[in-house]
Amino acid sequence: MTLRWRIVALVAAATCAAAAAVGVLVHHASRDRELSQARDGARTTLDRAAAIYARTGAIQGSGAVLDAPGLPGDLRRLVEKGHQGTEFTTGPDGPEMWAARPADDQVLSVRLDMSTAMRDIGALDTNIILAGLMTTAVVLPLGVLTAERMSRRLRLAAATARRIAAGDLDARISPATRPHDEIAEISGAVDSMAAALQERLLDEQRFTADVAHELRTPLMGLVTAAELLPPGEAAGYVRDRVRVLSTLVEELLEISRLDAGAEEADLSPCPLGPVLEEAIAGTGLSARLRTGTAEDTGQRDREDIGQQDREGIGQQDVTDGPKVWTDPRRLTRIVTNLVVNAHRHGREPVEVTVAADGRTVTVRDHGTGFPDDLLEKGPQRFRTGVRERGRGHGLGLTIAVGQAQVIGATLEFGNAPDGGAVATLRLPERPEQSERPEPGPIHG
Amino acid sequence: MTTAFTPPGPGSPTEAHLLLVEDDEVIRNTVRMALERYGFTVSTAGDGLTGLEIFRERQPDLLLLDVMLPELDGIGLCRRVREFSLAPILMMSARGDSLDVVSGLEAGADDYVVKPCESAVLVARIRSLLRRASFTPVVRAQRGGAPEADGAAGPDTLAFGDLTIDTRGMEVRRAGEPLALTPTELRMLLEFAGSPGVVLERRTLLSRVWDHAWQGDTRVVDLHVQRLRAKIGAERIETVRGFGYKLRR
Numbered sequence: 001m002t003l004r005w006r007i008v009a010l011v012a013a014a015t016c017a018a019a020a021a022v023g024v025l026v027h028h029a030s031r032d033r034e035l036s037q038a039r040d041g042a043r044t045t046l047d048r049a050a051a052i053y054a055r056t057g058a059i060q061g062s063g064a065v066l067d068a069p070g071l072p073g074d075l076r077r078l079v080e081k082g083h084q085g086t087e088f089t090t091g092p093d094g095p096e097m098w099a100a101r102p103a104d105d106q107v108l109s110v111r112l113d114m115s116t117a118m119r120d121i122g123a124l125d126t127n128i129i130l131a132g133l134m135t136t137a138v139v140l141p142l143g144v145l146t147a148e149r150m151s152r153r154l155r156l157a158a159a160t161a162r163r164i165a166a167g168d169l170d171a172r173i174s175p176a177t178r179p180h181d182e183i184a185e186i187s188g189a190v191d192s193m194a195a196a197l198q199e200r201l202l203d204e205q206r207f208t209a210d211v212a213h214e215l216r217t218p219l220m221g222l223v224t225a226a227e228l229l230p231p232g233e234a235a236g237y238v239r240d241r242v243r244v245l246s247t248l249v250e251e252l253l254e255i256s257r258l259d260a261g262a263e264e265a266d267l268s269p270c271p272l273g274p275v276l277e278e279a280i281a282g283t284g285l286s287a288r289l290r291t292g293t294a295e296d297t298g299q300r301d302r303e304d305i306g307q308q309d310r311e312g313i314g315q316q317d318v319t320d321g322p323k324v325w326t327d328p329r330r331l332t333r334i335v336t337n338l339v340v341n342a343h344r345h346g347r348e349p350v351e352v353t354v355a356a357d358g359r360t361v362t363v364r365d366h367g368t369g370f371p372d373d374l375l376e377k378g379p380q381r382f383r384t385g386v387r388e389r390g391r392g393h394g395l396g397l398t399i400a401v402g403q404a405q406v407i408g409a410t411l412e413f414g415n416a417p418d419g420g421a422v423a424t425l426r427l428p429e430r431p432e433q434s435e436r437p438e439p440g441p442i443h444g
Numbered sequence: 445m446t447t448a449f450t451p452p453g454p455g456s457p458t459e460a461h462l463l464l465v466e467d468d469e470v471i472r473n474t475v476r477m478a479l480e481r482y483g484f485t486v487s488t489a490g491d492g493l494t495g496l497e498i499f500r501e502r503q504p505d506l507l508l509l510d511v512m513l514p515e516l517d518g519i520g521l522c523r524r525v526r527e528f529s530l531a532p533i534l535m536m537s538a539r540g541d542s543l544d545v546v547s548g549l550e551a552g553a554d555d556y557v558v559k560p561c562e563s564a565v566l567v568a569r570i571r572s573l574l575r576r577a578s579f580t581p582v583v584r585a586q587r588g589g590a591p592e593a594d595g596a597a598g599p600d601t602l603a604f605g606d607l608t609i610d611t612r613g614m615e616v617r618r619a620g621e622p623l624a625l626t627p628t629e630l631r632m633l634l635e636f637a638g639s640p641g642v643v644l645e646r647r648t649l650l651s652r653v654w655d656h657a658w659q660g661d662t663r664v665v666d667l668h669v670q671r672l673r674a675k676i677g678a679e680r681i682e683t684v685r686g687f688g689y690k691l692r693r
Contacts, residue, residue, distance in 0.1 A: 205541065208541075209539040209540070209541040209543070209544075210539070212538060212539055212540055212541075213512070213538040213539045216538040216540075216558075216559045216560055217468055217471070217538050217559065218470075219559070219560040220468075220471050220536075220538065220559040220560035220561070221468060221470035221471045221474055222560070223560040223561070223562060224471065224474035224475050224477075224478050224560075224562075224563060225470065225474045227474075227478055227562065227563050228474060228477055228478060228481075246560055253540075266661075266662050266663075267686075268645060268646055268647055268662070268686070268687075268688075269645070269686075269687070270647065278657055278659075282659075328647070328659070329659045329660075329661070332659055
């Protein structure tokens, strides 16, 4: 049961209980009052009749009766023992109040008809019940309204917290105009948490960007200067080392960006084949690309485009084969790193295969396979798995895993039964990430 | 990845005149030397204000600038140059973060590269920008008298609402008024005009206009679409979320 309905049920129960309690109390109080009035009246009449009887031996005109036939048995027995008393009872003629006392050997009694008084109390009860129902009818919607508002605010808080968790650090709950209560408090706490998180992330990003600037600026001079050197063996070494240094710096910067969690995928529908081809070509290394997806060429993710656009899109990408929703820059980065790694630590032939689902890419080599340590713990920074250093920095796979995360894919490492390392990249069907918001209008 | 650097042979076409604005002396000199090897004529400046002055004076074919500059920073320089020139602007960013890239593109840069980059990459980008500029229409000075009636639109003139594109004279008018489009903006508009009502994916635009492959940054496209919209009317180019853009017929 949601909080809202719990609150509504509680309000309804409380209102009904209050109305019932008031009703019972009022009912009893009025009944007691009526009875005691009747009792007093009956007793007075009886005393007067007794005085008249003692004086005159007759009871005419006193309102009392001698040996009344309807007198309740209990009262009669009480009087026969010599006491006097009153009794309220419901006889054949309706509710009545009796008062009786001994008079010589007889029983002198007075009977008061109470049906009118009891009817009045009945009417009062009905009114109290009606009033209770009306109160409930008024209070319940108010309760629903209040519960609804609270529930809405709590839901908003939860939704915002989820958005923040999903990476939208600009999300805030607050308008500050909210009433100052516990919900406002929790909203404020979530907001300040998001602000602190954002601040830290921005600091981190700023720091990374500053580090990038400080490292890349001298490197740019070095890269260009190295290119200007006249050809020769030494120049070759310099260029090679500069390239290694550049790669290392870029990889470290990339890792720190990934660590800062600031990376956002730029998703678009991409033909997997050409992107992979280009990625492999970019490495300058040999790898065979196999796509086993000829049959599902027609599958496209385009349910949400209007009819009008359909013809347009159809025109230009019918030729490209199956498409995936991904960020081609990051996909290229992942595949490049996997292929380079396969060449560096495995043995040729290196095969890049797209599975029949059109979304699973495997990169396999025919070397000795991934070391057990990597299979267990995943890629570790600067651990290359080989004794002799200098063959890569061990950052490539870490980056591949990080980039896979950014595009919502999973990257698993395993070894083929017949030897060779197998990295399996599973791309998501269509990642649930919102598109990058459009930049605002440009002024000036 | 070998640096295929090809010095211009005797018969190579005369390359363009570039202005390089960069505060780091080593980068300024080495990049100038590298670009000169490719046959470009290179002027240099060490800060934004000097850069602006030299740009005004020598009217280079392309401006190559660093984002972080003393006096007047790259973003400011971009904006100031765009006030009077449509020459292609290529930005170099060492930070490579959105702040640099997006503000530079907003300020009017046509493309950006992240430092460090090899000369071959830089030259490829420069050539791509210059190719775009080579068919640039000179924006005609506003002539006196009423603009020609749109009814006279010949086979070389395309019309989209109040927008007319003279594909031969390479002139774009909005409600009769000539528009000053940069070569990149014009190239993009022509891509749209070539298939009106058809969604062009960002990647498609990136490869056709910028010659970027899959690794390109689609923010370049988004920001140019914004700039183009500001000039030809925001409603003319529609966003198809998740896919790209299309020109309204």
